[in-house]
Amino acid sequence: MVVANRHLPFPHPPPIARPYISPTVKTFVSLPHSTEAVIPTMTSSSRKLQVMTPVPSDIDIANSVEPLHISEIAKDLNLSPLHYDLYGKYKAKVLLSAFDELQDREDGYYVVVGGITPTPLGEGKSTTTVGLCQALGAYLNKKVVTCLRQPSQGPTFGIKGGAAGGGYSQVIPMDEFNLHLTGDIHAITASNNLLAAAIDARMFHEASQSDKALFNRLCPVNKEGKRSFTDVMFRRLRKLGISKTSPDELTPEEVKRFARLDIDPESITWRRVMDVNDRFLRKMTVGQGSEEKGMIRETGFDISVASEIMAVLALTTSLDDMRERLGTMVIGNSRAGEPITADDLGVGGALTVLMKDAIHPTLMQTLEGTPVLVHAGPFANIAHGNSSIVADKIALKLVGPGGFVVTEAGFGSDIGTEKFMNIKCRYSGLRPQCAVVVATVRALKMHGGGPGVVAGRPLDHAYVSENVSLVEAGCVNLAKHISNIKAYGVNVVVAVNVFSTDTEAELNAVRKFSMDAGAFDAVICSHHAHGGKGAVDLGIAVERACQNITQPLKFLYPLDISIKEKIEAIAKSYGASGVEYSDQAEKQIEMYTQQGFSNLPICMSKTQYSFSHDASKKGAPSGFVLPVRDVRGSIGAGFIYPLVGTMSTMPGLPTRPCFYEIDIDTVTGKVVGLS
Amino acid sequence: MVVANRHLPFPHPPPIARPYISPTVKTFVSLPHSTEAVIPTMTSSSRKLQVMTPVPSDIDIANSVEPLHISEIAKDLNLSPLHYDLYGKYKAKVLLSAFDELQDREDGYYVVVGGITPTPLGEGKSTTTVGLCQALGAYLNKKVVTCLRQPSQGPTFGIKGGAAGGGYSQVIPMDEFNLHLTGDIHAITASNNLLAAAIDARMFHEASQSDKALFNRLCPVNKEGKRSFTDVMFRRLRKLGISKTSPDELTPEEVKRFARLDIDPESITWRRVMDVNDRFLRKMTVGQGSEEKGMIRETGFDISVASEIMAVLALTTSLDDMRERLGTMVIGNSRAGEPITADDLGVGGALTVLMKDAIHPTLMQTLEGTPVLVHAGPFANIAHGNSSIVADKIALKLVGPGGFVVTEAGFGSDIGTEKFMNIKCRYSGLRPQCAVVVATVRALKMHGGGPGVVAGRPLDHAYVSENVSLVEAGCVNLAKHISNIKAYGVNVVVAVNVFSTDTEAELNAVRKFSMDAGAFDAVICSHHAHGGKGAVDLGIAVERACQNITQPLKFLYPLDISIKEKIEAIAKSYGASGVEYSDQAEKQIEMYTQQGFSNLPICMSKTQYSFSHDASKKGAPSGFVLPVRDVRGSIGAGFIYPLVGTMSTMPGLPTRPCFYEIDIDTVTGKVVGLS
Structure with a gap:
């Protein structure tokens, strides 16, 4: 068995770059499970990643690596050309027939990556998902598939930029990932x-x-x-x-x-x-x-x-x-x-015809040549914020027993992971063995009482200098995410996505709190700066967590209780003491119950910035009453969604949108300025 | 040299089907150029098409033929895999690099297909374009590429249905052609x-x-x-x-x-x-x-x-x-x-990035395995209604000297062909040798004074029984299209798309009038019922027309005259005695002139149902005053478009849209009910 290298050799000095940078800590805290030393090596099918410091821009890194032809990636997965369709040289749609052919095969391990309650800057969840898979596939010689959501094109040209991960942990070609992809x-x-x-x-x-x-x-x-x-x-x-x-x-x-x-x-x-x-x-x-x-x-x-x-x-x-x-x-x-459906309007068949190609997930690759399935990207508040069931199911067959499928759930455990368990796993029948919780010292300091973090404004001094007590105070948020996820019967591994300004004492504090809160393990990672090599310890911890599962999957609520009882079960998991319904919400609950839809799971539409309905309540608030102002249904998708606060479902453009930077080099045909 | 079979053997009895059916005439009129008899045979790379009578529905025919893998079609064109990207098994994007590699090669012949002034049912222009190419490629052993517009998906689910041709002259897979295609x-x-x-x-x-x-x-x-x-x-x-x-x-x-x-x-x-x-x-x-x-x-x-x-x-x-x-x-x-542009808003680069894949034409195939390039589909009234310049240019290199590129222009010669010559050829620098004018006895009877033809209502008796004098009276419309197109310096071949109800006397009348009006040739075709075999005579006529070109290309107007002078040159070609401008039109002309845009070509936005602005004026109206109610600019595209009458740029759905029939067979994955 391959185990951790306690002192991961960093070939380059710690770089200063955005947004996730390699640690200044020279010696990593030793991990409890590391009993042997091993030098990770690249597997045969993967590529040597030559990292540079400071870490270049995402598009520059992405453009610096020539992707493998996607048929090479498919070949590594033993995927027959009968079961995929090429879309250019670097994308392919994996057909559902791939699952049919392998349906008798045993599944691989199923790992879900979520996060703590984030700052508006994001804590590197996609980057960690990709980095973990690069470690598992390119360094630990495991069969692995990363399952990611397809990002909306809107934010690519607005404020946020792309969503293919970052630094040396990215899906490539990143411009194709962030743009039309295969048209889904x-x-x-x-x-x-x-x-x-x-x-x-x-x-x-x-x-x-x-x-x-x-x-x-x-x-x-x-x-x-x-x-x-x-x-x-x-x-x-x-x-x-x-x-x-x-x-x-x-x-x-x-x-x-x-x-x-x-x-x-x-x-x-x-x-x-x-x-x-x-x-x-x-x-x-x-x-x-x-x-x-x-x-x-x-x-x-x-x-x-x-x-x-x-x-x-x-x-x-x-x-x-x-x-x-x-x-x-x-x-x-x-x-x-009476509820009126698409079929009442005569259009259900035509809608399916329009979606017939979209049902097949898109195969891409990471910077280190490991396979990625990109499929679906529902909103994480008014919908369930997880990539597709069919991609995960195909991936679990493709990697087979001993292999790993790492899938990402949006935002914190109260949002993406809760819906992953209670909605997605309920419909798929799949069960995860391990949940990764991505944390940053920055976000924990915010939860400990640090000043507000606002996108586009410089970080306060508190976030770039050592303050262990602030970190410790913030760990209540992390602890609550750990205990909430453990309740599903999965092992929790905390992945601390390090920044150059994090100190050893701060990182040690996070590890200690994680273990005290019941985490299976807690690992420091530097995959943004180093690619898979920076997440080898995480990969090893995840493997052990998967192998050591002891409990069955437990849902937070059964389906056959009332809509209100289900809402209240979820609210309680947030720390709420009760739920308050508006007249409109009461009316809608009554209507959906009368219409026979009360047996559906619940998809809470709530801010991602707090366990509560109030984004300003950081840490682990409790004793609040959760206000449900309206209740709506996605009956075809299969859930009822209570609205807690107002969710914007259409972003806007700022004065200077990202598109000011974006252009094409008309000689090479390459996209420039994507971030 | 291969020449016409005077008596094309029809292996099946004349079928009754919609909308274009094989002729009841048992003996074809002999063609002036048919000096030898030859039995057309399929070329090696093409497929045997087993036609059935009555002609089945379009989707049934399309589904009955297993398309070749598109790499086979590419191979027949000597197209290197370097120069195309697969999009599934039956579509590929041909990269602009294909043109760069072949740029020193001589072009093939360039044929544009237009029509007479149509009825609302359409006269089979796309079907004839495809049928002609099936004849040239599968029976006459010519290198040929069909260049078609990509249809809008809207009408596929609305009233019109698909646009891949019809009967045994279609582009396949027809569902992919009519739906997302490659996302352009x-x-x-x-x-x-x-x-x-x-x-x-x-x-x-x-x-x-x-x-x-x-x-x-x-x-x-x-x-x-x-x-x-x-x-x-x-x-x-x-x-x-x-x-x-x-x-x-x-x-x-x-x-x-x-x-x-x-x-x-x-x-x-x-x-x-x-x-x-x-x-x-x-x-x-x-x-x-x-x-x-x-x-x-x-x-x-x-x-x-x-x-x-x-x-x-x-x-x-x-x-x-x-x-x-x-x-x-x-x-x-x-x-x-001052005019405000996309670049003033900072977004020109981002728009190009979004369009970077769309610039490559999509390769598909006909029912008889000849190659098709599908690319762009601008409106034929507020825009110029022609497929793309890049597709035509690549195709002309791919077929090379002696080969044929057949490209379609929307509606009658007053709409599509005029804009093909004065806008598209002006920007491309290409010159056609031959223009095909598609005519039907039905439409000519309408121009001769027959009752109104309305989509969805049964045809009047006049259209299904012999009436030679009605046909002869209507030939003024055909004659004007012929003379208008001849003025560009190209040879005109009339293709009469036969229906089972057409009689020999009627068809002879059309031929005689065509030749009298200066057509290079006039040919009876049955490609809807017989595929390429039904258009062999047309193929032979087109080849002769291309070989016998004697004049240079002449535009209808130079660019360096005023906007009004250009509008008036076009109006004159319609038969108008003058042009009347609204105050708004005058104001806009003045503005565009001041802004420096008066040197652009003109794209008339006019009804396709008459040479004039009044759809009820059939035949070849003259002496009318053309009213220009507004003038607008597509400055980036490169034309000024005067509005003559009101053009709807957003169709609606009827009470029972096409989508009521459309569904997917969830076992086979095949689309059903597309028409």
Whole structure:
């Protein structure tokens, strides 16, 4: 067995760079499990990464490495060309047939990476996910697949920049990762907006036609003088309890029930989407053209990744399952209070056709040539913030027993990991052995009472000089994440993503608190500066954690209790003493219960900046009452989402967006200025 | 030399099917150039097409043929794998580097396919384009590439259905052709809407900030205390005539000129786009959220293919040229009347990055295994309605001397072919040898005074029974198209797309009139029912036309005359006696002239259903006065477009859209119900 190198040789002096930099600590704290010394070596299929100091910009590092042809990556995974489609030289869609072929094979280990409650700067969760996999694959000779979310293109041109990891732990080509990729988000935009157009068009046509005229248009007489129902119409008929098979058999009452959806415009929750940061579309009035005859309506756009269709993509398990989920998405109610679905509008099949390629995950690679599956990227507050089930399932078969699938969950354990366990694992039937919690000294100091951290402003002195007591005070946040995750029955490994300003005493404090709080292990990592080599200890700890699992997976709540009981179970895990419901929330809970949707899991829409609903409450607040102001449903995706506070679902552009830097070198064709 | 088979053997009885069916005429009229008899045989690289009668549905035919792996098609073209990227098994992007490598090679023949003034049912122009190429490639042993426009996805789910040709003359896989393809239209949507978001966000930020604050945000001080301009900022500085290179050197007056675009909201012509038929977005008010502080604005969405960026893609000649065109797109004016460009907003580079893959055409195949390049699909009224210059240029090199590139132009010669000659060929420097004019007996009867033809309603008796005098009367329309196209110096071949109801006397009348009007040849074709075999005579005629070209290409107008003189030259070609300008049109012409844009070619935005501005005027109207109600510019794409009548740039959905039929077979993964 390969174990840790206690004194990882850093070939270069500690660099100063952004945002994660190698530690100034010269000697790493010894880890309890390190009983032998070993010098990690690159595996045969991986590449030598020549790191530079200071760490260059992300795009410069990404452009400095020539990616392997993606068929090489597929070959390393023993993936037959029958089971993938190339999209250029560096991307391939892995077909669901790959899973079918391997379905009898035993799964590999399943590792989820989450974080503590973050600062607005992010604590390097994607970077750690990638770095860990580079260590496992390129240094520890393990079969490994990284499963990541596809980022929204909007922020790439707005404030945030790209999301492919950072420094020497990145997915490449990073421009392709951050831009169109293989078109999945574009497919979501197209299908989301086809459904939106179908809603308004249907209301428009219903407004001017009698039941009979409507029916005659929906079921026209063909050249042979006959009329028939289409497949999707039979779905509506079944829902209405009408078992007749010929349009001519319907009574006038049945004709009315079938043809007139009678959508209540006030009830429509389906919005249009666009993968662009366009704040002026947040609230708008449509239908103002004279041809729309005054049927104006107030609505708005969300960013595409906030579409329920993205959540469907992330939670679906097969093409057939996706067809069902897309068809049962609820867009609002009839005036009589019945839920109206995409299939009621006749469009569930077309939505699936638009999504038929998007269901296949995209294979890419890390800087060190390990495989990555990129798939789905639902919002982590109004949705469940995890990459797709199908990617994880395929990956677990591809790595096989003894291999590792490392998947990322958005934000802290209260957000991404909780939903990973209670929603994603519930639908997938998969169980993780290990959860990695990414922490930074910076964020812990903030939780200990340090000054506010604001993106774009210089860090306060407290964050760049030693202050062990501030770190210790902040560890209450880390401890709560550890204990919350342990409750699911998985082993928790803390990964401390080091910065050059962190000191040995500070790092030791984090380790001690982690172990005291019940972590299986706590490891210092420098993968931003050193790639996989900087995360070898983490890889070893994760392997041990996976091998030493003793408990079954335990969910936080069963599905067969009431919506309120489920909300309260989650609130309690945050530290809340109770839950307060607005009248609107009460009304919605009653409606969803009446409509038969109370057995769905709950997806809390809450700030990621605190365990509570109040972003300013750092550390581990307790005794607060969680206010639920509204409750909505993503019925097709398969969850109810209570809104705790106001979540923006459409970002805006600042005065000087990222795009000012972004251009193309028209000679080489390379993208410049992506960050 | 291979020549025509006078009596093309039809192995099956004449079928009855939609929309184009094999002729009832048992004996074809003999063609003047058919001096030898030959039995066409399939070339080695092509497939045997087993035709059935009645002709099955388009999707059934498309699904019945297993496409060749696209690398086979590439190999037939001697295209090195270095010069294309696979997108799945049946699509590949042919890289612009393919042209660079072959640039010293002589071009093949260049054939443009247009039509007569159509009925709303369409006269089979795409089908004829594909059928002609199947004949040239699969039966006449010629190197051939078909260049087609990518269809909008909106109509696929709305009324029209797909656009891959029809019957046994189709591009396959037809579902991929009609859906996302390789994402080019999605890239256009994304870049168009990033620019739109940038406009509103900039106005929003300018409204609340002083010149200095704005400048400080645009050129922030970095960690070293320095500030600098980005590349795109230097473009704006050059436009303003400021040659300073450091932000610190600018005077307060220069700071103001640089940082404050001062866009006049009333002048904004840039709209958002979506590739969905969503009529409720035609006119709307945005910015109604409280965070947008009352900065509401009336605007709307067009369908994506109406974006200027689509026109740029179609007219660009290189990555560098595309960067320039995208940056110089004008979105409106400053309050002082200066044109404001994408580069003024800092976003020209980012738009190019979003379009960097879209610039490469997509390789597909016909049912008979001949290569197709699909690329760009600009609107044929507010834009120029032709596929891309880069696809045609690459194709002409790939086929080489003696080979054929057949490219399609939208609608009649007054629309697509006129713009092909005066805009597309002007920018490409290419010259066609032959123009094919597709005619149907049905459309000619309409021009001769037959009753109105309305989509979705049964055809009048006049169209399904012999009426030679009606056909003869309608040939004035065909004659005018022939003479208009001949004026460019190309040979005109008339392709009569036969229907089962056409009679020999009717077809003879069309041929006689065509020859009298100066056509090089006129050929009866049955490629819908028989594939390439049904268009062999057409292929032979086209080859002769290309070989017998005697004149240089002549444009309809030079560029260095005034906007009005150019409009009047085009109006005259329609048969107009003069042009009438609204006050708005006069104002715009004056503005564009002042802004230095009067040297651009003209792209008339006119109904496709008449030579005149009045869709009800069939045949060859003359003596009318053409009313120009407004004049707009696609400055980046490179044309001025006068609006003659009202053009809808966003279709709607009917009560029963096509999507009611469309679904996926979740077992086979095949799309069903596409038409």
